Amino acid sequence: MLILDCPCCGVRGEETEFAAGGEAHLKRFGPGSTDDQFHDYLFMKENPKGVHLERWRHANGCGKWFLAARNTVTMEVYGTYSAQTTEPPQEIKDKISAKVPGWSWREFS
Numbered sequence: 001m002l003i004l005d006c007p008c009c010g011v012r013g014e015e016t017e018f019a020a021g022g023e024a025h026l027k028r029f030g031p032g033s034t035d036d037q038f039h040d041y042l043f044m045k046e047n048p049k050g051v052h053l054e055r056w057r058h059a060n061g062c063g064k065w066f067l068a069a070r071n072t073v074t075m076e077v078y079g080t081y082s083a084q085t086t087e088p089p090q091e092i093k094d095k096i097s098a099k100v101p102g103w104s105w106r107e108f109s
């Protein structure tokens, strides 16, 4: 069972209280982008076996979007944080690095 803490309202709940929104920290491409950029934005998502950064919405609660760092194998949640960020907070990155040797944050530009 996946237990998430909503960073917006502070409620802890199981995943049925939330709605998954896919990969977090996507670089968006729209008008003016090349076909390849737009294609990759739409269809080329990560599906890692391990650490994944995801978007979630507190659908049966405050209704707000937030981001979560979790492990898709162990279901461990490393932390949740505001959706208004461009990368995970340093404390979450440190926690992941301590538990998953070799993991590194990829740079988004």
Ligand SMILES: [Zn+2]
Binding pocket: 006, 007, 008, 009, 010, 011, 058, 061, 062, 063, 064
């Ligand atoms: Zn909430």
